[in-house]
Amino acid sequence: MVRDITQDQILINIIRYLKDGKKKDLQDLLDELHPYDVGVIFESLPEKHRTRFLTYLTHQQLANLLQEVGAETQLVILKKLSKEKVAKVMDIMDNDDLANLILELSKAEKEEFLSALNDEEAVVVQNIMNYPEETAGRLMTNRFVWIPVHYTVRDVVAKLRSYAEIAETINYLYVIDEQKRLIGVLSYRDLILAHKDEKVEDVMFNRVISVHVLTDQENVAQVIERYDFLAVPVVEDDHVLAGIITVDDVIDVVIQEANEDIEKLSASGKDIDFDTKAFVAAYRRLPWLILLLFIGILSGSIISQFEETLDKVVALAFFMPMIAGMTGNTGTQSLAVVVRGLITRDLDKKAVTKLILRELGVGLIIGITCGVLISLIAFFWQGNLELGFVVGISLFCTLIIGTIAGTVIPLILYRFNVDPAVASGPLITTINDIFSLLIYFSVATAFLTALM
């Protein structure tokens, strides 16, 4: 019983087994652990013990380990194994994990590893790799149980007994006709409750929800989330059953998609985590920053157009960052609401109109509130009624425009099938900077001209 031992004690035991050459004890211990924990242990195992550790594992344990570690560690492990062992381990691995692993390899390695697989498996893996990234085809596994429609419940139970060990989920059994087309689904619960002699056709659920191999992974996640499924079947054009996607893969998708949204909204660059090298991280972030730098220059040139106005009332400069900043902030707020809203909801024309009108309302309310507030502050601080008026009117206008820009720009992108999150926070902020400065100086200039 390893129930109450801590991770550290386990690690110490493992190192002792390795030193004493107790292969069987190590294997038994690992069988009591979850694959995720074995992955963590491998990562924290000192380098000098790793090779022996790998040679002590069973093929199944190696396959589990490979599925839990990152791409870099996977390659390190594979290179330490004999070619024969690699072939055996790959045969055991889930096809979707295997396809992802092979995609990380160089072309030469790829061919070497694929040739190590048995033919049938190689075809399956090759097929998965042929689907575009982030589609259902890439996520699916072929380890599921399918049932011919003419089976009885008794036949199903018998088939299940022999497939239970390799299937990724046995919660749903998918029923197919002679052309392998998906025509029904049977839950494991239904099976328990049904009579042994009943025909599958009579107990199955006809209205099967499925996704197409080319469905975007975000939509797959939506289906699983809405219906609370543990798995969803994947079909090809002619409704032929191709595989299933399980909920654990979908959780990873949901996390990945949320991260991508945040990356884009903050223009923080693709795939930067705590382990990314400084040079790589800077390289990934710079393109956005340089683009924004040039847009910033543009706003500078707008101000330079109003040099005369600015020269007359230098105090106008005091409120510049505040006005530009506030417009950016309100735009970012609207943007975030739209981007996250689009994930859980599909939009029709009516909904779009309603949303834009709502945001217009929001813009009006915050525009009036903040406009009045800043007028009073500017008046009391600078003792200048005209300045207070110019700043207040400008903020009122820019907040409304900022709110609408933060709403409409992502909606337009969405309409043209561009991910609305690419209208990142910084981009909206910078665009709103320009709008706000133009309005601010135009109002100020008009006012000065009128007064003089």
Place this chain on the structure above:
Amino acid sequence: MVRDITQDQILINIIRYLKDGKKKDLQDLLDELHPYDVGVIFESLPEKHRTRFLTYLTHQQLANLLQEVGAETQLVILKKLSKEKVAKVMDIMDNDDLANLILELSKAEKEEFLSALNDEEAVVVQNIMNYPEETAGRLMTNRFVWIPVHYTVRDVVAKLRSYAEIAETINYLYVIDEQKRLIGVLSYRDLILAHKDEKVEDVMFNRVISVHVLTDQENVAQVIERYDFLAVPVVEDDHVLAGIITVDDVIDVVIQEANEDIEKLSASGKDIDFDTKAFVAAYRRLPWLILLLFIGILSGSIISQFEETLDKVVALAFFMPMIAGMTGNTGTQSLAVVVRGLITRDLDKKAVTKLILRELGVGLIIGITCGVLISLIAFFWQGNLELGFVVGISLFCTLIIGTIAGTVIPLILYRFNVDPAVASGPLITTINDIFSLLIYFSVATAFLTALM
């Protein structure tokens, strides 16, 4: 067979059944649909048909419907049902969903509905409501199968037959001792593969991963995601099994947590979706905006301190928005990397040092790149070498400081157990505004003084 009918046709059929008074046909049709689809249909059903629709549903169908619609619709439905029916429907509902529903009610309604429940159920629901929000206790359900440790596999199968219908998941069967303490877990697969006469104790898995009733929901999601579980058991202090949390609830948690991060990062206000009224949305967004307005005034007062410098070289104002904006952008980028990184990774001292040094490196690289670039632009645009130098040096310094601020501020918050995402993008942007203006005008003033 309703397999090939579209949602619209189903709706038309339903309305026809309602008009013709065909109660049984309606029930049969709905039994072929998923609860989520029934929810969608109810929302799109014209108001005049809704009351009759509800009276036609079975108790089970009503319970399913209630679990699929939003809080507002739930109340509408409950108010249309007789008191008796409400009691019966509530008995069928999952306890976690029921607790969430009751929490939405006013105090008087709450007592009324709780009194409608049978005593045992009322206690369970009351217990769930006593746990703090966003903890495991709130998410768990008591619809799971537990097995006394002395059972044989045969006993388990027999018990399962009678519980399969009400259990939320039968993938894992949790094994408890006489004190109801969780001591093992049995997967359904193991059960199929085991011999009928084997004892549960001998086939169960000893090292059960569980979460505590007070565990934060984000950590629950982490456990399920790491281990690829379909459910995780929840225990009380003394390791007594209290309930289970299923993966479908965890997906909702992951989405909710990601939305919360985005809300906070963009300071876009809590719980604003497409249906929120303009007034409510404005009210939720205004606090941040007003805070940021005052911080903006602060940056204005900084500029006013340098009025003399600005008066001498008005061209300094041209680069103000660019410098402030760029510093905000780089800070937001760092912030996003830190906030999302903290979700998937726990940090120790070593990792924090490494991260800060990495971001310092990033700041240096982008500082040099952008600093040189802007110096050249400023020089060629304004034909002023000194101005180019001042702008370049300032941008170099502010980008480094912006990057570090975007990294260190969320880390400090995290250290003091404050959610790092509250250091929202706009807040970091505004703080960076102040830093950048101080640096910019200090460099400019020092330079002017040196030259004169």
